[in-house]
Amino acid sequence: MAAPFSWIKPEPHGIYVEPADCWIDPSRPVDKALVTHGHADHARGGHGETIATPETLAIMDLRYNTREGAVPVEYGETIRLKGGVDATYVPAGHVLGSAQILLEHAGERVVVTGDYKRREDPTCPPFEVVPCDIFITEATFGLPVFCHPPIEEEMAKLLDRLAAHPDRCVLVGAYALGKAQRVIAELRRAGHHQPIYLHGAMEKMCRLYEEHGVDLGELRLVADHSKDDMRGHIVVCPPSALNDRWSRRLPDPITAMASGWMRIRQRARQRNVELPLVISDHADWGELTRTIREVDAHENWITHGREDALLRWCQLHQRRARALALVGYDDEDD
Amino acid sequence: MEEFAALIDALVYTRSRNEKLRLIAEYLRATPDPDRGWALAALSDGLDFPAVKSSTIRILLKDRVDPVLWTLSRDFVGDTAETASLLWPTPDTPPAPPSVSETVELLSAMNRKTVLEELPKLLDRLDSSGRYALLKLATGGMRIGVSSRLAKTAFAQAFDVRVDQVEEYWHGLAPPYAELFAWAAEGADPPDIDNLPTFRPFMLAHPLEETVVDLKDYAAEWKWDGIRVQLVRAGQGQNAETRLFSRSGDDISATFPELLEVLPMNAVLDGELLVRGSTQGGEAGGAASFNALQQRLGRKTVSKKMLAEYPAFVRLYDALLLEGEDLRELPWTERRGRLEALAPRLPASHFDISSIVEAADFEHLAEIREGSREDAIEGLMLKRKDSPYIAGRRVGYWYKWKRDPLLVDCVLMYAQRGSGKRSSFFSDYTFGCWDGDPDKGADLLPVGKAYSGFTDEELKKIDRHVRQNTINRFGPVRETEKTLVFEVAFDSVHESKRHKSGLAMRFPRIHRIRWDKPPHEADRIESLRALIAD
Ligand SMILES: [Zn+2]
Ligand SMILES: [Zn+2]
Numbered sequence: 001m002a003a004p005f006s007w008i009k010p011e012p013h014g015i016y017v018e019p020a021d022c023w024i025d026p027s028r029p030v031d032k033a034l035v036t037h038g039h040a041d042h043a044r045g046g047h048g049e050t051i052a053t054p055e056t057l058a059i060m061d062l063r064y065n066t067r068e069g070a071v072p073v074e075y076g077e078t079i080r081l082k083g084g085v086d087a088t089y090v091p092a093g094h095v096l097g098s099a100q101i102l103l104e105h106a107g108e109r110v111v112v113t114g115d116y117k118r119r120e121d122p123t124c125p126p127f128e129v130v131p132c133d134i135f136i137t138e139a140t141f142g143l144p145v146f147c148h149p150p151i152e153e154e155m156a157k158l159l160d161r162l163a164a165h166p167d168r169c170v171l172v173g174a175y176a177l178g179k180a181q182r183v184i185a186e187l188r189r190a191g192h193h194q195p196i197y198l199h200g201a202m203e204k205m206c207r208l209y210e211e212h213g214v215d216l217g218e219l220r221l222v223a224d225h226s227k228d229d230m231r232g233h234i235v236v237c238p239p240s241a242l243n244d245r246w247s248r249r250l251p252d253p254i255t256a257m258a259s260g261w262m263r264i265r266q267r268a269r270q271r272n273v274e275l276p277l278v279i280s281d282h283a284d285w286g287e288l289t290r291t292i293r294e295v296d297a298h299e300n301w302i303t304h305g306r307e308d309a310l311l312r313w314c315q316l317h318q319r320r321a322r323a324l325a326l327v328g329y330d331d332e333d334d
Numbered sequence: 335m336e337e338f339a340a341l342i343d344a345l346v347y348t349r350s351r352n353e354k355l356r357l358i359a360e361y362l363r364a365t366p367d368p369d370r371g372w373a374l375a376a377l378s379d380g381l382d383f384p385a386v387k388s389s390t391i392r393i394l395l396k397d398r399v400d401p402v403l404w405t406l407s408r409d410f411v412g413d414t415a416e417t418a419s420l421l422w423p424t425p426d427t428p429p430a431p432p433s434v435s436e437t438v439e440l441l442s443a444m445n446r447k448t449v450l451e452e453l454p455k456l457l458d459r460l461d462s463s464g465r466y467a468l469l470k471l472a473t474g475g476m477r478i479g480v481s482s483r484l485a486k487t488a489f490a491q492a493f494d495v496r497v498d499q500v501e502e503y504w505h506g507l508a509p510p511y512a513e514l515f516a517w518a519a520e521g522a523d524p525p526d527i528d529n530l531p532t533f534r535p536f537m538l539a540h541p542l543e544e545t546v547v548d549l550k551d552y553a554a555e556w557k558w559d560g561i562r563v564q565l566v567r568a569g570q571g572q573n574a575e576t577r578l579f580s581r582s583g584d585d586i587s588a589t590f591p592e593l594l595e596v597l598p599m600n601a602v603l604d605g606e607l608l609v610r611g612s613t614q615g616g617e618a619g620g621a622a623s624f625n626a627l628q629q630r631l632g633r634k635t636v637s638k639k640m641l642a643e644y645p646a647f648v649r650l651y652d653a654l655l656l657e658g659e660d661l662r663e664l665p666w667t668e669r670r671g672r673l674e675a676l677a678p679r680l681p682a683s684h685f686d687i688s689s690i691v692e693a694a695d696f697e698h699l700a701e702i703r704e705g706s707r708e709d710a711i712e713g714l715m716l717k718r719k720d721s722p723y724i725a726g727r728r729v730g731y732w733y734k735w736k737r738d739p740l741l742v743d744c745v746l747m748y749a750q751r752g753s754g755k756r757s758s759f760f761s762d763y764t765f766g767c768w769d770g771d772p773d774k775g776a777d778l779l780p781v782g783k784a785y786s787g788f789t790d791e792e793l794k795k796i797d798r799h800v801r802q803n804t805i806n807r808f809g810p811v812r813e814t815e816k817t818l819v820f821e822v823a824f825d826s827v828h829e830s831k832r833h834k835s836g837l838a839m840r841f842p843r844i845h846r847i848r849w850d851k852p853p854h855e856a857d858r859i860e861s862l863r864a865l866i867a868d
Contacts, residue, residue: 144399145407145420263420264411265346265466270806274347309406316400 005134007085007105010301010324015112015136017103019083022051024101024112034087036114037098038063038177051079053089055097055212059177062208075099075125092116093127094281095178096209102130110134111295115304117280118287119151122185123178123214127291135297136324139305140282141260148260148284154277155190158234161254161275166232169197170275171253173239176202178281180236181209183258184216186279187234195220197230199237199246227251243272260284289313335431335460337365338373339467345478352775354480358488363519369434371510376471378485381509385444386453386472391418394454398423412807415469419462431459435510441472477805477815483852487773493518497773498535498725505583506532531568533579534602534654535725538855539715539732543864546696547716547733553666554691554699557712557734558649559624560608561631561850565648567597574600578607580850589633590646596684601676602655604723605648606688614711620686621649624846632795632849649688650677651715654723662723669723703735712736727855740827740865741845742767743856745778746818749800751810752785759793760800760812761785763844765820767835767862772854778816779835781862787823787843796847819848819856827865835859837866 009016014026022032029046036042036052038059043052045064050057054072061067073079078088084106089099094115103110109132116127116138141148162170174180180202187196195218198206206216222235231251239257247253260280261267268276283291288310292300300321302310307323314321341361348354358377362370375381395404395418404421411417432440437456444452453472457465470476486504490497495518506527507514516522563586567576576594577587587594590607597603608614609630611622622644630636630644653673654662661669670690677687691714693699703714713736721731744765752761762785770776788796799818806813823845830838837859 143407143410144403145411145417147420265416266412266806268347270808272349274349276347306406306410309403312400312402312406 005108005110007083007108008103008110008134010136010303012325015324017081017085017105019105020081020085020087021083022081025114034101035060036092036101036112037095039095039115042114051087053097053099056099057097058208058212059097059205062204090128090130091125093118093121093124096124096181096212096214098124100127100130102132108133110136111297112136113138115140115282116291117283118291119148121182121281122189123182123209129291129294131297132295133298134301135292135295135299136301136303137288137292137310138282139288139302139307139310141280141284142288142302142306142308142310144285144309146260146263146284147286148263148278148280151186151279152190154258154279155186155192157275158187158256158277159190159192161256162232162234165254168252168254169230169233169235169250170256171235171237171242171247171250172277173242173255173257173259173271173273174236174279175259176205176238179258179279180238181206181214181216182281183277183279184219184236185214188215188217192234193217194233197222197225197233197235199235199241201238201241202236222249239271285309289317292319293317335434335437335464335467337361338369338434338471339460339463341373342467342470342476342478343463345480349479349777350775351484351772351777354484355488355491355775358480358485359492362489362492365434367512367515368510371512371515372434372438374485374489374511375509376476377480378482380474380476381438381441381471382474383441383444383472385446385449386441388414388473390449390453391415391469391473394418394450394457395421415473416466418469419465422457422462422465424461425458428461429459431464432456437468437471475802477803479805479815481817481853483854489514489518499524501535501583501725502532503527505579506530528658529569529573531566531575531577533564533566533577533583533585535583536562536564536581536604537652537721537723537725537732538727539734540727540729541857541861542716542733542735543861545733549693549695549699551720552716552718552733553670554693555651555688555715555717556691557715557736558606558608558621558688559614559712560606560621560627560649563605563607563648564654565593565597565601565603565605567600569600581855582850582852584850589630589636591636592641592646593648593684596681598679598681599657600655601653601657603648603650603673604652604654605650605685607646608649609644609646647684647686649686651688652723665720665722666717667719741821741823742781742862742865743848743851744781744820744822745816745853745856746796746800746814746820747778747780747816749796749812749814756793759797761793761797763796763820765822766816767856768854768858769835770858772856776858779859780833781835781837781859782822782824782833782839782842784820784822784842784844787845788847792847816853819851819853820844821846821848827862829866835862837862 007018013028015024023030024034025036025042026033031048033047034051038056043060045066049069051071057070057072073089075089075091078086080086086104088102092098092100092114101112111130111132118127174183184196197220242255255273256275256277257273258277258279262276262278301324303324311321311323344357391414399421408417486500487497490500503525513525517524562581564579569575576597578590578593580586608621609626611626613623614621626644653669716733718731744767746763747766748764749760750762752759764780764783766778766780768776769779800812800814803815804812805815822842824839824842826840828838
């Protein structure tokens with residue numbers, strides 16, 4: 001009999017499931033890929049076959065034109081792979097379509113979280129705790145200094161600043177996939193029903209969210225409007241456009257950025273952010289440690305972030321853990 | 335403390351000088367005494383609480399957070415106070431937050447023994463922003479891009495008074511500046527500083543550039559290569575006291591004790607601090623090079639040997655106050671007359687008067703100036719004969735006419751680690767000039783980079799400055815507080831698309847480190863642009 005869990009192999013370019021000859025979130029093209037969600041560091045083009053939720057597949061299609069070889073799996077659905085491996089997709093609460101993948105083989109259960117959070121998000125179903133033997137967790141915000149405040153507080157900060165400057169606009173830098181739509185949906189939930197202006201690069205992804213039933217209210221393109229139209233309004237753009245020439249067409253913008261990194265003052269200053277909004281689609285330290293407790297796996301494998309501190313926490317709390325050295329992941333999709 | 339914490343946070347995230355001024359002014363108007371006075375002190379000169387050190391914070395945190403998690407967090411965040419403010423466990427039912435003055439009172443009462451018990455109680459009363467503001471306040475340097483000058487300008491703006499008046503009173507007062515607020519905000523009589531040896535703001539010169547002046551209206555003086563100082567003596571009899579101030583108003587009396595007992599009358603005198611020698615202006619000039627003076631600068635105590643080897647004296651330019659009389663409104667010619675009349679009463683060992691350069695006309699003066707190169711004199715000063723002594727820089731009154739090489743005063747913006755022998759030092763410097771009036775919200779734009787022109791001693795000092803004034807880290811590069819002025823020498827300057835300033839210098843090198851010069855007095859992009867050769 002093979003050693004326990006020898007069938008699952010963390011490699012530098014992804015997690016390899018040997019009996020099924022497939023990879024989870026591989027960072028280079030493979031024959032068969034199981035993809036947790038659409039962020040670029042997890043979902044790449046060029047695989048022979050891609051197994052993911054229909055939403056993730058739609059996102060990948062939008063980004064890489066990868067209709068070929070797409071195999072959709074609904075949340076809660078189990079598919080049987082080669083070599084007696086079952087894969088079940090479970091909501092991760094990270095972005096539209098994001099899933100944890102539960103792998104079962106020879107009576108052993110492994111959960112790969114991809115990216116996740118435990119906070120409520122109007123754009124995707126919430127994270128579910130799945131009992132397992134090995135829990136492979138992300139650790140993007142794996143330091144005790146990270147504590148994301150309630151999103152209502154951050155929305156109030158944003159709306160207060162907007163109200164205080166009726167002649168200006170607030171330009172919110174937010175990642176085009178997930179963060180932007182969540183911020184817009186949360187603004188709507190907070191009662192802000194004014195039109196929201198979009199940088200051209202955000203448009204398609206917002207439409208895709210709407211097609212999947214996420215109501216974003218009235219959206220307008222910056223390119224179609226004059227400076228005066230945008231006074232007193234919120235404009236959403238990718239973070240890269242925040243300090244770009246592009247923003248010169250806006251009416252004296254107040255620069256905001258929605259990101260978990262905004263918790264750290266120097267990070268906000270580096271980006272010339274005047275209004276830091278601590279909003280993240282990743283679990284903060286409290287969520288990470290709570291999740292490890294609740295899942296209560298036999299062993300925790302930590303990837304993709306600040307592994308050292310979470311490893312230390314596991315050690316202090318007598319939980320077995322190891323850090324995986326995966327390459328090709330970055331924290332930009334925060 | 336919540337409002338103060340909110341102000342600190344807002345200042346951290348604000349780049350525009352105008353906006354910073356507005357934020358501080360608004361706070362000063364809205365906040366009662368003495369809270370606003372303490373806040374102003376914290377923002378300007380900083381408050382000193384000897385019991386609270388960065389190491390105190392580390393000790394407190396290591397008691398509450400696993401040491402490994404503390405170190406990992408501290409390394410990631412890059413700032414001890416901020417890390418502590420984020421990691422400190424907020425109690426379930428925190429007691430009411432303290433006011434700024436209560437905070438100052440409690441911090442002042444702490445000593446090395448009690449601090450480990452008392453500081454936590456204070457931290458428990460604040461949220462994470464409040465804890466950040468508290469720890470920054472308690473450990474001195476706020477390092478949030480607010481200079482003392484900016485804080486004073488904001489004060490002036492808040493109450494619609496003149497900033498040079500604020501400067502003038504400032505040096506005679508102590509936090510929380512009750513008299514200053516009473517005068518500016520309440521309309522009370524101005525603070526009485528006549529009997530105090532306080533600093534009066536300097537009158538400054540514009541670069542001459544293309545201007546041609548008529549020598550009928552202007553007098554010419556050498557621009558000596560030392561540091562501009564103000565010697566002040568005030569008080570009666572036993573209580574009379576003399577102090578020496580640098581250009582920025584820093585009290586440098588302790589560094590030059592030989593000048594503190596030699597002024598026989600009450601006065602405020604403007605002059606150049608020099609060391610005896612023969613480099614500048616030959617034997618007749620009687621001054622050593624700037625390098626010799628540099629041996630004496632920045633020392634808290636001075637050895638007998640130093641005093642003997644590098645004897646300092648003041649070459650006088652002007653008299654602001656003399657035996658109770660304010661001369662500043664008088665024309666330069668009259669003040670000069672009073673200064674010359676004073677000369678015989680001053681000990682020649684420590685004073686002389688900067689001589690007037692006689693020239694037939696402007697062209698003749700230009701020739702004389704060219705000749706000043708051999709004498710290692712910086713150049714000439716041109717002073718309008720009818721100019722009163724006015725704080726700051728007024729167009730048309732005083733000009734400085736420096737000789738070549740081209741020199742500009744720039745502000746250090748970024749420092750990078752060197753290579754080889756210098757790899758442990760921040761030895762490559764990027765500096766900038768202002769893109770407008772720094773007192774009206776201008777920003778610094780980088781104009782060049784240099785990694786030569788200083789001694790190993792100076793390198794160590796700049797390196798220390800960089801480490802203590804880092805506000806940002808980008809890999810091997812540190813962004814520093816914009817506080818240190820370099821006089822940069824260069825051969826020529828050209829248009830360039832590579833820099834945001836649109837200018838590039840040829841062979842820039844650090845000519846001199848102007849520890850004494852406030853950054854808002856550094857040159858503007860337009861002055862540099864005016865030096866484009868073709
Ligand atoms: Zn992600
Ligand atoms: Zn990720």
